[in-house]
Amino acid sequence: METLREKIRQEGEVVSSSILKVDSFLNHQIDAGFMMEIGKEFARRFQDEKITKVMTIEASGIAPALSTAAVLGVPMVFAKKTTAATMDTDVYVEQVESFTRGTTYDIKVAKKFLNQGDxxxxxxxxxxxGHAALGLAKIVRKSGAQLAGIGAVIEKGFQSGGKLLRDRGIRTESLAIVERMEEKEVIFK
Structure with a gap:
């Protein structure tokens, strides 16, 4: 998706050789119109998969997941990292390691939101x-639903997640794949 690559070039900030900051449009401030274009692209790529639910982890995945769900006309479910007093107790739980936070946490999805036919x-x-994606995939499997695929707005191609998912036979679509980052430059595959 060339428009995404261009937006990353213009607004992204290379923090280090492994950290790309895109908080001006993706994961702090949201460019709503552009996010709808992201949703349209994911919907186009997965249009033949008969998707019934779109799923993500709070918080940064919510915007692209919601726009994708809106275009597909299906509900969006997000895994919670914390347990609120109002959250159901009948939940699927998986542990996920966060690369950016350097910690492990439990993600939870209420069982009533995932069904065998999904x-x-x-x-x-x-x-x-790929830790977050695999954690969500495990929850999908536990529910008896089928995993149609995984979409990432930005894939760090120099890290092992994409290969790990694809080697497991999971259809993985990334809208922009970063090959490497040098000083202030992002090089795409």
């Missing part, structure tokens, strides 16, 4: 080592 598309902002 075909689930997982969407996230970044794909680095």
């Amino acid at each position: 075909r689930v598309l997982i969407i996230d902002d970044f794909l680095a080592y």
Whole structure:
């Protein structure tokens, strides 16, 4: 998706050789119109998969997942990282390691929101080592639903997540794949 690559070039900030900051349009401030274009692209790529639910982890995955769900006309479910007093106790739980936070946490999805007949598309902002995607995929499997695929807005191609998912036979679509980052420059595959 050339418009995404151009937006990353113009607005992204290379923090280090492994950290790309895109908080001006993706994961702090949201460019709503551009996010709808992201949703349209994911919907186009997965149009033949008969998706019934789009799923992500709070918080940064919500915007691209919501726009994708809106275009597909299906509900969006997000895994919670914390337990609120109002959250159901009948939940699927998986542990996920966060690359950016350097910590492990439990993600939870209420069982009533995933059904055996569902075909689930997982969407996230970044794909680095694949831990978040695999955690969500495990929840999908536990529910008896089918995993239709995984979509990442930005994949760090120099980290192992994309290869890990594809080697497991999981259809993985990334809208922009970063090959490497040098000083202030992002090089795409």
